[in-house]
Amino acid sequence: MRAGILTGAAGHGDSGDGMPGMRMDHSMSAGLFLGTWFVMMAAMMLPAVTPVIVRIDRLLRRRGRPRTTAYLLTAGYLLVWAAAGVAAYGLYTAFQSTVAVGDPAAAVRAGAGVLLLAGAYQLTPLKRACLRQCRSPLAVVVRHGERITASPPGALLVGLHHGAFCLGCCWALMAVLLAAGMMSLVWMGIIAAVILVEKVWRYGEAASRPLGATMIVLGLVVLAAPGLAPALT
Numbered sequence: 001m002r003a004g005i006l007t008g009a010a011g012h013g014d015s016g017d018g019m020p021g022m023r024m025d026h027s028m029s030a031g032l033f034l035g036t037w038f039v040m041m042a043a044m045m046l047p048a049v050t051p052v053i054v055r056i057d058r059l060l061r062r063r064g065r066p067r068t069t070a071y072l073l074t075a076g077y078l079l080v081w082a083a084a085g086v087a088a089y090g091l092y093t094a095f096q097s098t099v100a101v102g103d104p105a106a107a108v109r110a111g112a113g114v115l116l117l118a119g120a121y122q123l124t125p126l127k128r129a130c131l132r133q134c135r136s137p138l139a140v141v142v143r144h145g146e147r148i149t150a151s152p153p154g155a156l157l158v159g160l161h162h163g164a165f166c167l168g169c170c171w172a173l174m175a176v177l178l179a180a181g182m183m184s185l186v187w188m189g190i191i192a193a194v195i196l197v198e199k200v201w202r203y204g205e206a207a208s209r210p211l212g213a214t215m216i217v218l219g220l221v222v223l224a225a226p227g228l229a230p231a232l233t
Contacts, residue, residue, distance in 0.1 A: 032090055036182070039086035042078060045166065046193040048134070048199040049077055052162065055141050056148060056155075069148060076159020082168055084174070086219040091153040091178055108226040115219030118172035122212025130168035131208060135201050170195055176215070 020213060028036070095110070121127055133139070138164055147154040173191050181189040198204040198207045220231050 001142050027052070032054055033092060034082070034085045034090050038078070038082050040079040040182070041085070042189065044188070044195060045081060045170075045191075048195055049074075049166065050164070051200070053057060059145055061151050065149050069152055069197075072152050072155040073148065073159035075161075076156040076161075077087050077163040077166070080160055080163030084167055084171070086180060087106040088174065092173065092182070095178060103110060105226055106222075108222060108229045111179045111229065112219045112222040114175050115215050115222065119212045119215030119217075119219060121172040122215065127169065127172075127208065127212075128205065130165045131198055131205055133162070134169050135204060149227075166199075169198070173228045 024192060051071055053074055057067060060067055060069055101181055140158070141148075144154075144158040144161070148158050177187055177191045182188075198208050198211075201207065
C-alpha cells in the first residue's frame, strides 16, 4: 500500500476522466500490517518520547534502581501503540475496500474527509490537553516518579498512561498516514516531522493549530479539485 485513498487508488493509473485509476495493490495480511505498524511506530514515536525516558533513567540512577525499569516504561508506551495497530488495521481494510469498489471520486472524497477530520481535531481542547501531557517529561517524573521507582509494574503502568496521552495526541495524524499510504516514505517523513515538532520544539503546542488549519485547507482543495490528489504522493 504505497498510496492510499487520498490519491483515489492503491496504484496510479488513469481512468480517463482526469481521476487517478484504480489499479489495486495486494493488501497486507494482518500479521504483516501489524509488524510493519509496530516498527514504524517505534521509529516515529521513540524520538519524541526519548526526553521522558532520559529523565526517568536519571531518576532511577539517583535512587539506585535497576535501569531495566526504564525499559519497562518504554515497553508500556509501545504496547499502547501496538494495540492501536489493531484498530488501524481495521481502518486500513476499510480504506482498501473503498479503493476496491472502483469509484475514484468516492475514494478521494473519503481521503479528503480524513484530512478534514484530522485538521479539525488539531484545533480541539482535547488535542491540546494530550499534547501538553506529551510535551512535559518533567511532569511525568514529578507526577509518577514514586510509582515508577516503587516497582517494575508501576513503571509499566506509567508507560501505558503516557502512551495513552500520546495516542490521544497523534491518532488523527496516523489516520492521515493510513489514508495517504502507510508505505509512502514521503508521508511517513511528513507525519514523523509533524509529531517531532509538536512534541519537542519550543513552539510545538502553538504550531499544532496552523498545522491543523493547513490540513483543513488541503482537504477542501482535494474536495474541490480531486484531480490534484495524485500530486500528494
